[in-house]
Amino acid sequence: MSVQTEAGAAQAGRKDAAPTQDVAWHHRHVLDVDVLTWPEIELIMRTAEEMSGILSRPIRKVPALNGRRVTTLFYEASTRTRVSFETAARNLSADVVSIATATSSVTKGESLVDTIRTIEALGAEILIMRHSVSGAPYLAAQVFGGHVLNGGDGWHAHPTQALLDLYTMRQHVPGGDLRGRKVVIVGDILHSRVARSNIWSLTAAGADLWLCGPATLLRGLDRWAVAWEGGKVPGHGRFHVTSDVAAAIRDADVVMALRIQRERMQSGLLPSLREYAARFGINAERVSTARPEAIVMHPGPMNEGVEIAPDVATSGRSVVTEQVSNGVAIRMALLYLLAGSHDGTAPGAAR
């Protein structure tokens, strides 16, 4: 596998190729990975590493966000991600309030804007939001006076997932350098915010990214790949879109499976989950064509037997549980960086 890919060449030509200790954090919100520069991504990686350190201590808590109020607002049910964010916030000693809209006044028809204004009036400083409509956090960012952290919006973005995926991958490649490494994401790419955010972060990292799935679930992605050909978008290399799963997985360093939802069958996009599993499922045979040291990833929750075979999910290659703990570290890192930006007090107050 040649390391001199277009992606690598694009990366090499970029200024700030070496990590620098002098990056300041200035983003008020984290809505997607697309506006983060590579040095900023590396800052997040380094901060997450420190947070991982905290998580391995007897007392897994630091007072960095002591007294700060964090509110999670999840319009889509998701226990795992919500608990991950809550844990991250509590590990930083923040006060956490969780709103699951199924039981809130949203069911009485309260608009998103009104809900956010209420949350702000109750003192929230950081709002962690998950919503089923793409773009909702951008509306929130316009209305909310504090910081918005996107926990996933529609099909559009899931920045914390992409960052924890990146963090996990870096731990398993030599030197933590993904340049030229083959990463393949297999599944329902069309409806996946995880895939889209990973496109931004992995192309920024210089990885050789492949997106794979049945043609109905790849609609429109090839157009995007073609638009980015030749490193046209500064800081981002091209990526491949294919329904040839054998070509996609061969010699891969990272194989990521995405969840296939039952609805896709019902809306006429897939014949059956069984057929998907047979033709695209990440099973032991397919994984054996990847590199010997290749890792297998999944954002969870997994449909074992559909997009990923049970034996692969629990094999030595699978880093799914690491993704979960890395998720807490990444979320702690982002909360820490957000809380420290645009602080009301003057810099350098007496200590």
Added chain:
Amino acid sequence: MSAKAGLKAGQAGQVVERLEIQKAWLVDPVAGREGPGEVVVTDGVLESVVWLEGDEASGVDDRGVVVAPGLLEIHAHFREPGFEDAETVATGCAAAAHGGYTTAAVMPNTQPTLDEPGILERVRAAAEASGSPVEVLAYGAVSLDRAGEQLSAMGELADAGVVGYSDDGACVRTPGLLRSALLYAGMLGLPIVDHCEDAELTAGAEANEGYVASVLGLAGWPAAAEVNAVSRDIAVLADALRDEPRARLHLTHLSTAAALDAVRQARAAGLPVTCDVTPHHLAFTDEWIAGSRRWSWEALAADGSSGDPWVDGALTAAPYDTSLRVNPPLRTPADAAACLAALLDGTAGAVVTDHAPHTAVDKEVEFGKAINGISGIETALGILLSLVDAGKLPLARAIAALTTGPAGIMAGWSRVAGTPAARPRGLTEGAAADLVVFDRADSWQVTADSLLSKGKNTPLLGRSLPGRVLFTVGDGRLAYQDPSPDQA
């Protein structure tokens, strides 16, 4: 370049006692003439139209004050009855006049639906009560309650004076219903105005299916949905004509190159089908949803391919702005160029605004949940003048697209032809004054305050547009006057 205007009886709604515009650029699309000139209105009549020549004409060019016939809108939504929070006939007329329009034809998707004469009476009464000189015409629904099942009270509506039928907001639901409607309306000498959208392909759609929607994770609205419906309509029209030669079809707010091509071919084959395009499909593109604000022609590369806003550094605004959510959706720069080409070669006979005011409540929501529609009747002229400024469209063609173009389309509908509604719209001496005076040398800021419509849902908020409207006179009465002083 500077014009002098004198106005007496400066109260909106009242007959203009005297209005003199000197040394301005006159555009008369009926006479097919433009040039330096002067007009005088006395007691509501366009008393004189003088074309200047030689020395008198020196120093007057088409970049200053322009006098044109009052603009004709053949597709607007004034929301009354039923949605008065978003607009009323009165505020719609005020907005129309601010935009330079002296006639507006409104769509029947009110509540209750305008599917029988009683509702038309309510709209007429509201227009009367507003005191506005803007003439309000109306379309009746094709089907009862626009449900796509039974025909509306078409005959009664024709007698009551509708200018056509439309289920706008939705497509005429089935080919069978469309065929019946074309036959029946044709018999009455009126057209079917269709909003072409294959609803099955657009279920859940949020933005034009394309590169931008792919990146932004928005459900795609395929071009095929428009082309499909257009092809269906044309095929049904061809059939219907065999039985009723007076059948007429007008396809409104077309947005894709493919659909416009289909109309072009149908017209070349002699079918009596007309179409129109909107200012927003001419000037905005789906890039704007990503945060770009460059005009469509600025987003087009030399080879005609669409630019990439992420590459070109064109992103200047926040993404997912709901004022951009419209049906049909904003398309690619190449589609916008196709709309302009269609206008220039006559395939599209007019520019219509599809003025769709909405309340902030309906728009200040998540993009996918936002109601479709752009409030556009006040910004249409400014947008077309931007095209003129960019050298994309001659001034006279722009004016024609807003006057003789739509009038010509209406003249093709036999019941409407010959009525005042379909009058030619030129600068005719001796006729009731019906004109718009605007200054190309001056611009105006689009703000919530400067817009007279209740609908502030336009992505142009905060932007300045060329061509400040100074006066709009309809039927001899003052419909709009620019509030700023110094008309010496």
Added chain:
Amino acid sequence: MTDRQIMTGDEIRRAIIRISHEIVEKQAGTEGLALVGIQRRGVPLAQRIAAAIEEHEGVKPPVGALDITFYRDDLSLVAQQPIVKGTDLPFDLNGATVVLIDDVLYTGRTIRCAMDALIDFGRPRAIRLAVLIDRGHRELPIRADHVGKNVPTSREEIVHVHVAEMDGADEVTIARQAGDDTDRR
């Protein structure tokens, strides 16, 4: 802004030796001792003190590094200094006598944070404090057990400790600053 030297390399060296003797004297030996340097310049100082103790006692106490970034009570610095430098405590804190080591003692808030951080790692038997420079202006009831040099200062002045491991040379300087308060600790 003129820098005035208040300690030379030699003076620093002698102070370190004296402090190392004081530490052992207070402990009546080296048993149970652990030195923890506060990032950043407290760390090389802790290394040197440990080396000096080894020199005259023959036993080198364990040395650790403590990063208090996440224990600060002022998050406004995060935007400017988001980088953390790392905590490394390669010994068991429980029951140890930890001597915290820092370059400059000023308001005392850094030391308070350091004690919070330390206690999250375990339960030391005692915590002591050794600093190279005590510049006064305490805002909390914190006192150093061992001081290299007492330097009365005004709030408009900054004290800079330079160590060879990081700055190329050993010296302590004081300068009048133009209102930049980021160095307050």
